[in-house]
Amino acid sequence: MYTVRLAEIGDAAELAKIRLQIDGETENLDREQGEGIIDEAGFREIIQVDTVAPTNLFLVAERAGELVGFSRCEGTDLKRSKHKVTFGVAVLKNHWGQGLGSELLRKSIHWADENEIRKITLTVLETNRKAIDIYTKFGFEIEGCLKADKKLSDGNYYDTYIMSRNTKAVEQPT
Template structure:
């Protein structure tokens, strides 16, 4: 179940491919994860906390491909992965209908519709796989992401006060958001 049909679209003269992650993407996924965590405080890890080996990343990707409840998709431009999107579901019967989104796109590719298209692919996969509640958490200051999520139909369900510590030791809050399909 952890696969989607590949999608292509063009923007600003670039062809962007949205596809499920493959085991051979391991090194690129490690690199893009480190890069996006360096570019923003909005994500949950510091770059040095991205520490999987290529072997461990390959095993993780394979587990996502084999999973009945998880999805790992990537945007690719000119053979290079420039972001990552995950939907993590549940095998427990009472929450089998729920999944949590994770999304990150390299800064230089923001504003090109990549995040929107990743989310749309993930939402379509969720519909096809019996998931009808998708949740996510977003930094309260990540206005661009919040705007996208609202446009896609997500609603703010609550505020997560002081839920993340920044590098300078201060705290920031977030929103819990959900989309009911």
């Protein structure tokens, strides 16, 4: 059984640890393991900001008292863009396929609807078909494509899709 809840300052050390692990488990994210490290202090700062920022949401997922994933919506106070957030999600590989990413997304969409956030955007690698299918199920559409955006370990370049969802116009799947 998983629990999804708001991130707390006490999660910072474990978040730093699992983010590093997740980066080494998949090429679907922007970083390779060891790049762009956020340490415990960095996560503490992010959680502090997200706790008070009305356009930010930081969720964690835990099982048996241990963190196994997280998601984050980040917005801005700029008037012209205050209606939208960027969504990102990461789950430990041994917890893939259990609906956890969908639950983090579902809770983020609910939060957006409740907080007058009209648009959620994200980026996803073209090879991550499972994620694209899930996002589409939740009403996201491909709005753009960054050609040859990421070079993966096979030496080939792959496109990144920009996907968005207008939170007021689409019903959530059940």
